[in-house]
Amino acid sequence: MTTGVDLGVPATQAIRSDEDVVRVRQLVRATAVSVRLSLVDQTKLVTAASELARNTLIYGGGGSAEVSTVSDGRRRGVRIVFADEGPGIPDLDLALTDGYTTGGGLGLGLSGARRLVDDFDIRTVVGEGTRITVTKWSR
């Protein structure tokens, strides 16, 4: 569900290591502050980004996060696209279930991240990769 127009040039952060997950959080935080998301919304978006960046690293075998500011005419927001060329997700419904994990985590990454953002879109092809787009709008 990608509505709204892009404002400015998106910033891309490669996700190849633990430290890159930290860098994604910092980039998302700075962008969220620039569009004046409330503190709670900043916190939710950065937390969601942290979960998704870690998924990109662990399950996708690495990839990237593209962070941009968007507007729907009324509100501004932050959009992040997480992309990897990993194995893809065979059963998406299962992967979006609270507590389901194949990686030894808590199984809250994907389902929790979805709850923390306003728009959540996931495209995955087995053997080709996964692309997740999330947006958080200012109130």
Next chain:
Amino acid sequence: MERVPILKIGDILLVSIQVDMSDQTAIQLQEDLAERIVATGCHGVIIDITALDIVDSFVGRMLSTIASISKVLDAETVVVGMRPAVAITLVELGLSLNGIRTALNVERGMELVAASRADDWDEAADDEGTETTATA
């Protein structure tokens, strides 16, 4: 990789997380704390997360694991200083922080550790059926 310092204050180990931790740093902290608990014989661990602007599922799990490890090593863990926005986000994320005791600040955390040690003494005394009063 950055390392989170662990301070010893009396019978308590105090960890104040001041950096945006990578997952490796979080795992290292877990191991460092377990070693320090055994080396010092401390009975309380206070983890101050005042400076953390997010707690995601990985850090949440680390906090739960530290609490469990401490318990096995006869130490009580209290997490203090959680920001309101972090608390709201944690709940929405679905993280329950099982088995973790929390307090608003370091001072209250220390009181909580002291109180739970006193309770343990009382229970131990009751179990033995003696009339020892635990006034330490």
